Amino acid sequence: MTFHLHITGLVQGVGFRPFVWQLARVMELTGTVSNGPDGVHVYLNADADTARQFKLRILAEAPELARIQSIKINPTTPRLYPDFSIIHSQSGGQASLLLTPDLALCDTCRTELTESVNRRFNYAFTTCTHCGPRYSISHALPYDRPATTMADFALCATCKAEYQDPANRRYYAQTNSCPDCAVTMSLYDQAGQCVSADQTTIIEQAVAQIKTGHTVAVKGIGGYLLLCDAANPDAIAQLRRRKHRPTKPLAVMYPSAEAIRQDCSCQNDELNWLRGQASPIVLLDKLAKPASELAWEALAPALGQLGVLLPYAPLLALLARQFGRPLVATSGNISGSPIAYTDEQAIGQLPAVADYILTHNRAIMVPQDDSVVRLSRVYRQPIMIRRSRGFAPTFLREPGSGTANVLALGASLKSTFAWQLRGNTYVSQYLGDLESYDTQTNFRATLHHFLRLFDARPDWLVADQHDGYFSTQLARELATGWGIPLTRVQHHEAHLAAVLAENDVLTSPDPVLGIIWDGTGYGTDGQIWGGEFMSYQDGVVDRVTHFDYFPALLGDKMPREPRLSALSLAYEMPGADTLLRQKFTHAEWTLYHKLLTAHRLSTSSVGRLFDAVAALVGLVDRVSYEGEAALLLEEQAGRYVRQYGFQAARSYLPVSWTGPTIPTRAIIGGVMTDVLAGKPTAAIAARFHATLVATVSAVARREGVHQLAFSGGVFQNALLVDWIRHDLDAAYQLYFHRQLSPNDECISFGQLIRSTRQSDQ
């Protein structure tokens, strides 16, 4: 008999066909395996029992990187195969496969890199079917060498033999190359002069520059990275000046896991992330006495955590090994712009931030930043801070979870887009702050790249209700151009829909309470929301309560200056003068008081509440990066909790408190009393966290729900997540984001879900 197996999911570019080929050989079966645009197809001569066995073994033994969504097995027109063979890709037809994200350097390739007898010893672009770039070098589907930027490189005879041998680890590895058919590097100086193209010494030369305190921009996987000596405060200070980034933490690339553990607490789950196929930046706790003499205060001012990564590409591994010590590794861009990824951008922009540029001739098609993940300290809850290289654009959902073809364009500051297409869902990488022209250009380009890849257009578009967002304006423009409808989804409803869909509870018969806390979202009443409690049942969302409104002042100046949030919340309360007066000039003080009495716009933002508390306790009056105030407050509260435990901190609201809305000013009043009484900052920060958790349990109790879902940028706070789990795990089913970030990166996906759910009804 002849059977046809159709396998869908993440099954291309991960060594799936050689795996099937080897399995067929072991089971002594004949037939073929091929990649189609809709998945992998296998034809098999076997009896029904053996065919079923074959299917089960595929499920059980599939390559580590593969994610099978479905396998269908059916008898088909009988045909006799002489052996088992792999048939090369055919393009044509409609592509519908999940795109494969870029894969970090695998252990085998990493080892080969260090073996002097290996023919890829020190070869900066070694890959195999288990590792290497995928999404970032693809310009067509299905994934195949001619459809990548490797198309220009001809394989040498040895590489070609590997490529054609199903028993080889590099069988059909589209990115295969070696020193004989190499991707080649060049080193440029600031003036754009090529100072070296000698492949055997170029790494040494680049590292020599880093050792003398210079910054070198290196073309990585998703774009250029800036590297400098993490132990050299002058080099870091210069990099910060050039990037106009005074205090935002910088990530550090360590040569090895052992080296990380000399400086940071790195548990096994964290190490698994660091070494996994995505290899993101992971935020780790700095040890009390780190072994390396890094410029800690320059790297992450006032914070106890450090963003750490391991070299995820062979080129980075060689640089890290040659340097032997930790390197600052941050995106190569000029302030506010997206990461540079073309050589033209590198030559044009990077001399402003780097002294040398180490580039190579394998082009990047799709720029991506390094992803960022953190784990909560107690409950080990992973929190995605930035989802990009290694994760995007794959998004795994239950098969058949949506049939409509919908494109959602997300929010603004942490922009992404999401596309549901032919039963699959894609969520783009983090695309940055859309206020920047270059980010807008990149957003458009990435979107058009998708449209080209899939050769498709959506049936409808979804956007936020904020008219000022570029994403909303673009959605309008596209909807008009394509003649398709545009639906709008309220910001916090999108947050809620995203976390519910990720946890597969959209169709739960029981009500869910959504706790949606962030900085800014446009509300249906024209006010700025951000401290929302929303019930969800049968697709119906209801805003059950929220933090009491307080004046929203001075547009985007308010989130940049936490002192303004403090003033807005505290100005009518006793002690405001004592605590706040010295933060303002005379002109500011009188003018802002007038504005406060005449304000037109209000907000319920918990993000601004964090800002207010951070300013009141004296941590920060003006931030230089988004989220700075909240991070500083979390850091302080964490110190308290590590010493005294969660129970020691009492809420600022009475235990018996049940009010219609959350009394924002009463919370601030409590904070002010403590500050005036001279209580330690860490204790106040902890009480503030305890208060937030108490509001959740009070509202949950009042609403009589058993399921709670959390979304919004506030839940990037790992301490808050731990605290919620500590207090509420026992009594409630808690849902947090899994694959996506709780920040606005999840908005596009939530919009998509919300708009398709609405259309189902």
Add this chain to the structure above:
Amino acid sequence: MPKLDFDVITLGHGSGGTLTHKLLEAGVFDLLKNPLLDTHHDGAILDLTGKTAFTTDSYVISPPFFPGGTIGELAVNGTVNDLAMCGAIPRYLSLSFILEEGLTMSEFWAVLVSIKTAADQAGVQIVTGDTKVVERGKGDRIFINTAGIGMLHPKADISVGRVQPGDKLIVSGNIATHGMAIMSVREGLEFETSLQSDTAPLNHTVRTLLDEFGPAIHLLRDPTRGGVATVLNEIARDRNVGPTRIGIDIQQASLPVLEEVAGACELLGLDPLYVANEGVFLAIVAADVAERFVGRLQTLPYGESAAVIGRVTTEHPGQVVLTSRIGGRRVVSMLVGEQLPRIC
């Protein structure tokens, strides 16, 4: 101020009867005296030949007296400047008042005097007009409408269609001064500053430039309400169709802004690009004359701070893009309703 037997405007002053007559005789006609107005006809008879520009604008400003000017000066200069922006030489204005009952005669007189001074300075005649009085609470002390007529400069060829890629964008003076001066005295918002409105008639300056640069001047606009950002977006939007679609690039470092204005903008979280101007114009000129144009402008009245601030490009049609002092590029968009915070 003439001697009158009333010192407050009442409803009767707008009724067309004796009180009206008294008001006009004692104030308006005498002060604004010129042969055409002196006929006291229902309308002015004008003898015009050649291409003629015609414009109108209404002036409502709170407060009507502000540092550096009055609503009266705005009403003359605004309409004069609108004519100048068409490439015309302003000649005649009409003048209509809507007064709120209770306006004091001395305030009204002060407005009239400022109108007279501004008209003389601009070299225009007020040839017809009207006065109405509304009940207390139905106006805001004083509203003015002016219409203006001017003769097109023979060398002028000004239209948004003439803007070409590569053209340079020039601003004639410091931006945002007027808006911040007004804001500093706005009720409930007063803050201390020595800022003065920049209201001024630009027609003489523009006329000299037209004499010397003629058709090399492709476009002139006065960035009043909505500021430079709004005008530039209008230009980019108007030219986002047709064979040559254009956008505009501006350099933050080149924008002339008084230090005190910049400080006031920072105080209020405002972008000077969106703040109103009165005595400032934008010119888009052929690239090869730009440097000379700015050099000459700097020698003319109200032009000493003139600067090239940007250029016309095909790179991003329909959009205005600002390169910041630190090198980032930001889209300067049209304001959408109220300014909402965007940062999450």
